[in-house]
Amino acid sequence: METLTQLLKQHYQLFGSMYLDAILGNNFIQIHSIRDAESPRTLEKIADNFFKNLMEGIIDVGDALRQEEINFGRILEIVSNLKDAANSFGAPRLVLSCEAFRICYKNDNIEGFVHCQKHLKNDFLCLKKTLKAFFQYINLSEICNVTTSRIHIQYLYITMPLGYY
Numbered sequence: 001m002e003t004l005t006q007l008l009k010q011h012y013q014l015f016g017s018m019y020l021d022a023i024l025g026n027n028f029i030q031i032h033s034i035r036d037a038e039s040p041r042t043l044e045k046i047a048d049n050f051f052k053n054l055m056e057g058i059i060d061v062g063d064a065l066r067q068e069e070i071n072f073g074r075i076l077e078i079v080s081n082l083k084d085a086a087n088s089f090g091a092p093r094l095v096l097s098c099e100a101f102r103i104c105y106k107n108d109n110i111e112g113f114v115h116c117q118k119h120l121k122n123d124f125l126c127l128k129k130t131l132k133a134f135f136q137y138i139n140l141s142e143i144c145n146v147t148t149s150r151i152h153i154q155y156l157y158i159t160m161p162l163g164y165y
Contacts, residue, residue, distance in 0.1 A: 028089060051124075054094070057085075064078065065113055079120075083098035094123050097119050101113065
């Protein structure tokens, strides 16, 4: 029982640190709470689809930046879609990375766009790596018969400092 308690504590710490570091936000917590015994991999499927679409968008931005004549409006349109997806998924750090493109757009700053694209890609890779570890942890928890129910997620709301949700 002590091992299960430690596993659950580590789950709270991992999830809480992702939240406090703005890797994940409230929307992700809500998506996470829809998990149930009948569809335990729903969140992973949603994340896989999100990552696929986000990577395609990042590639599109990179391709647009390599054009002879750069269409800043097109880049901003792509990034706006990425921002909406990141916001819906609950990835505030990615949302902030997308917002940085607007500043570059206002200044027609090509170097800024390239920097923003690299930053967005790094934040994407960080989120993907972190969630991969989180999903492995969830799978391990399920093997050990530890559940991550809505009660556990509600615990996070209680333990988060004000201003983070």
